[in-house]
Every structure is written in C-alpha cells, then in structure tokens.
Amino acid sequence: MTQAVLALQHINKQFGHGHTAVTALTDANFEVSAGQFVAIIGPSGSGKSTFLTIAAGLQTPTKGQVLLNGTELAAQSEKARLAYRFNEIGFILQSSNLIPFLNVTEQLKLVDKMAKRPFQKDRAAQLLKELALSEVATAYPSELSGGERQRVAIVRALYNDPSVILADEPTASLDTPRSIDVVERLANEAHQHQKAIVMVTHDQRLIGNCDVVYQIEDGVMTRQRG
C-alpha cells in the first residue's frame, strides 16, 4: 500500500480541565491514501467535527499526531498551517463554503489570486464541465440550486489540486437524489484524479461508494470496512 496522504495517529482530544473535562476523541487512528474515498460516519455529537478540525490543523490534539504528506501539522507555525490548508487541503462544508459576492468562475479566480498566479482558464472550464456546471459559470451562489452549490464547492476544492479533500456533511442541505449525485461525483473524482477524499456524514445510505468506512461513536473511532 502507498504512503498515507493524511494519517492521524493515537489522537486524543479533551476540552476543559479537571472534573469538567470532556473527551471528544479517544485514541483515534485514521489514514487515507491517494485515490481513496473514505467515509466517517457517526451520529451528531460523536466527535466527527472535532476529528475534521484536527485533521485540518484548525485545532491541535491533546495527544497524538497528524501527518499530512508525512509532515506533522502540530509542529508547524500558525502561518505554515494556513499555507498547508490553502495548498494541500480542499474543503467542502455543510451548507456551502462559497463566497456570496463572487460568481462561480470568480470563486476559482480567487484561488489563483491568493496563490499569486494567473487564472487557469482551461482547468476551470474542464472541472466545471466535469461537474455539469458550464451553464452556470457566471451565476452567483444565490442563483444556484443546493446541488449546484455543493458541486461548485467540489470544483473549488479540486481546483487548487490539493492532496486531500475534507468534506463536512456535504449533503446536509440536499434531498436524497441530489445527495447521491454529489457523493457519486466525489467518489468519481477520488478515483479519476487520484485524490484522497474524506467525507464526514451521519447518513448511512451514502456510504455505498466509499472504499473505506470508519464509524465514530462517543469519541471512539473504528474501521468498519476496507
């Protein structure tokens, strides 16, 4: 097996101190490799969000380490972690992480502006076509349907060519057919572009396309499948 793109080893996370301390994660182990579509499934309050924030370097674990391409995130400076998130991690958030005052193409242009490089027109067109968004390339997020918005979020996450994509309940605001569509597309992108994609969800019906499934409950993470 190839080296894991993202690996979490013996992660513990506690909030608070003493008798008010709450344990959100207990000895969690996780890894994902390029081309894998991994689901983390669990009810609300199970520690899914904590897992994601730690995996993204937004929070540091109480114990254990997070390795992104073999580099330990916690050892990096705040600035380096910001750069890591920008370059190496793509996000797809619950409701949509689109910027309301930028149209679909401009969402992608912004990524290039931040990276200080010219707009990759062909890449943008290619990705938009792949996710059936060519028609809405100049629409603003408020003019898109929920499914389109999440597809734009997928394009935006893929656009910067990150090592890993973290999707936090990407289907939370969608109906079942659209949810299945979005998840199929995520699986497709993982396999086609050799991306490591991690999807956090509470919906059992969506994990059919996943290569690996982790279950998380009360802060305890177990590998279910794959």
Next chain:
Amino acid sequence: MYLGLKEMCHEKLRYTLLSGVLLLIALVVFMLAGLANGLSNGNRQAVDAWQARIVYLNKNANQTMSASQLKLADQKKLSGKQIAPLASLSGTLRTTNNHLKTTASAFGTSRTSFLMPKLVSGHQINGKNQVLISADLKAAGYKLGQKVRIGTTKQTVKIVGTYGKSTYMIAPTLYTDIATMNRLKGAPITSGDQQTVNGFVTKESSFKNAKHGDLEKLSIATFINKLPGYSAEQLTLNTMIYFLFAIALAIIGIFMFVLTLQKQPLFGVLKVQGIGTGHILAALLTQSIAMALIGIVLGLGITVGLAQIMPAGLPFVVNWPQFGLYSLALLAASVVGALLSWRTVAKIDPAVAIG
C-alpha cells in the same frame, strides 16, 4: 484587493451609502477649510502683501494696531532697512453725494514707503489729500478722480490710483500718506515728525539701543494672530475640521466593525480555506480606502463647483496644498478606522466554520 473590490461591486447600495456619508464629511471639511481660508485672507491679505517681517507698536497697546499710538519721531529709535511708518483707520468710505457707502480699512504711510501698493491704474500719491483704492473698492463702484470722505471728518480726498485686491480685517483697503491720514482722523498735528502714527512696519530692523521707550517689537505672525477676532475665528473653524477627521474615523471604524461582525461566518470559511487574517484585512482596507477616495474626490469636485457659484461677499478661498493635506488626513482616518477591526478579524476561529 480582489475580494474587497468584488464585494463592493456586488453590494453597491451598501458601499455607495457609506461613500456618500464620507462625501458629506469631506464636503464639510473642504467648505469649512475654504471659509477659514477666506476669513483668514480677508483679515490679512493686506498684511501679507507688505511682505514685512516685523511690526513695532506701543507696548501698552496689547499688540493691537488700532490701540497703539506712536510719534513719527519714534522711527529714530530703530535702525535697519525699509522701515515704514503706518497709521490706520477703520471707517466708512463714502462718495461726497453719499451714493456709495463702504466700510473700509485705510492705511497711511510715507509716500515712498515699501508698503505702498503696486498700481494697476492712475498714479502714485504726489500731493495733498490723495488716496489709492483697492480693486475691491473699484468693483464696488468707486472711480479714479472721484472725491470721497472717510470716517467722520469733513475732509474730502481724491482717488488717484487703484491697485489689486487687498483686504484688512474683512474690509477692503485704501492707502494715503501720513498727513492726509491725520487730517482724515481730525488730528491736531498734520505735519512734521510729531504727527501720530499707529506703528512701524519693517522688513529688517532692530532697536538702535536699549532706550526705546514705549516701543514693542512683534513678529508679523504675532501681529496677525492679534488681529481682533482672528485667532478665535481660525481656532473655531479648525477645531471643527479636526473633529470631522475624528468623526470620519469613527464612522468608518464602526461601519467596518459592524460589517466584520456580520461577515464573521464568511471570514471563518475563508480562514478554513487558508485565506488568512492578512488577506481579509487587505480587503477591508481596500474597501475603506476606495470609499474614502470616492468621497474625497467627489467632495473636492463639489467644493470647487460651489466656489464658482458662491456669492462674491462670501469669503471663500481654495488652498490646494491645504486641501491635499486634509484629503490625506481623511484617507488616514479611514485606514485607521478599518484597522480598528483587526483584532476582531484576527480572533475569528476558523474551527467554527466546521460542525
């Protein structure tokens, strides 16, 4: 830059309104500055035209020319170049038939003194009871060759020359010689060195020795500041202008802060994606600078436009270097205002965007 400008284009109403508020502030700043300049100019234009550096007055006059009384002979206590005696009279200028009446500031000095203005028409004073009038008085209807009276005496004088615009204590000026001035004042002595004058104006001079009696030496700046009402007037208007800078800062600061609070979730999402505090602050700064520039440029345009259609009686002077400085101050206020949201932006935790 990109983020900030794109948002402004998308939220036109919001940013147009704030630019409008800044435009109004800039307009009031420039109007007040123009009026302050106009009033200042109305008070000191004649003094500035002298290009003098020192004024000597009676030390008991509280540094005020109209309260100062000296003798022409006091000039002997001074040594230096270009020393001119000066007598002043503020009174009503009127034609002998009383058709025209104007409050004017009259100056008397020696016929060849450097204080005598450069003529535009007519000739210099070369005989008794002649006066020179400023362009302002000419515009009011006074003409060469006309006989006029000044003040309360029956003495009539003849207008023999005119010169450029000149005002002193918000009244147009006229010049005559010392003896004519003393006749206009109804003084008992109207010849010789025992005549009274109000002071001496010089470019470069000093006291000859320690025995200078009642004379007091003033810099021209002190003299101007001591013009009745001058410093109070300037201080009032300038204080208002300085307060407006603080108000501009507060408005930008509060507006940007409220917007930042409102956009916290969006900023959280940006931070998750690796677009950090620096980029977000740059967007805020871009917006506040853009709004300030719009406000300042339009404010300047409207001010200059209004200056063209203002009634002539309103003292208003556009001073470009000063307007430039005030523009920079407004710009600085908006930058500082935007930076007030720094801590709020820095404290936004990207983790809240997840879960």
